[in-house]
Amino acid sequence: MDNILSQFALFQNWSPADLDELLHQGELVTFDPDDLVCEQNAVHSDVFFLIQGLMNATLQTGEGSRPFAFGYIKSGSCIGLPALAGQVRLNATVHAVHPSQCWKISTDLLEAAMDRHPLAWKACAQQIALGVAHLLDYIEMLAQPDGYTKLRRLLEKMDELARECPAFPPAPITQRDLGERIGLSREMVNRMMRALRQGGYIEVDDFGRIRVTKPLPRRF
Incomplete structure (x- = not known):
């Protein structure tokens, strides 16, 4: 049976033994619909990998205002990767939409494992770049006349x-x-x-x- 981490771009080309070792360093967490996964502006030290389910990201734009719905997070996505680049405060609040399961690992343990697999840092940079591209596309949409x-x-x-x-x-x-x-x-x-x-x-x-x-x- 394939390791559940093999679906993520960050871990492509890792050996089964290395994936199994990494898997045991983290933990599986489950969320029911509407459960809070992480909160905007909170300091975090974990990265979540969404194995199955669906989540949404919202931004609180002002006290008492209705949260701004930024978008959905589907299985195969990561939450919190920018922490590996030093951004430890979350820029969005994430809730589960459907019953969901994540694998969670601390940034320290993940960094140590990635240092032993240098190509993982390239994949990480690509994932962050995709997120930036998505954000810029969203900004461009909002800028339409x-x-x-x-x-x-x-x-x-x-x-x-x-x-x-x-x-x-x-x-x-x-x-x-x-x-x-x-x-x-x-x-x-x-x-x-x-x-x-x-x-x-x-x-x-x-x-x-x-x-x-x-x-x-x-x-x-």
Whole structure:
């Protein structure tokens, strides 16, 4: 049977013996829906590797305000890798969406193991770079000049995620959530979504996910 760590890019090309040794240095932790995994601005010294399940990341933007929904974290992802580069404060709060299982290991133990496998540091840098690219793509989406273009880009990203993970859908997202992700009012989102549904551009599947059924119009 394959070691559960073999699915992660960080541990590609490690020998079975090395993976087994590393596995025993960490611990398996499980989370029920809505359980807190880690909290924004908390100092942390562990890295989580999501083996199965689904989580979401949110940002608290102000006292008493509704958290900003940044996005979903799917199995095969890592939480906390920037700590290996010295960023020990978490920049988001993470909750479980579905029953989830993670493997958790301290940064000290992980660093020591990676020092014995130098290519792992390259994989780590690539993972962090992917996260930065995702963030920049998100910022670029928010910088679009009009609300509809922001919504179109978000719907296309959500549809892409749904196609990548057809068997494990995320939680349904409300139109209020959509608006909060891109800085639009619920009323504006409702109006545009209604027009897109009437035009046959989008539909809601059996899992409550919004699916794009044909290329969205460039302009509203």
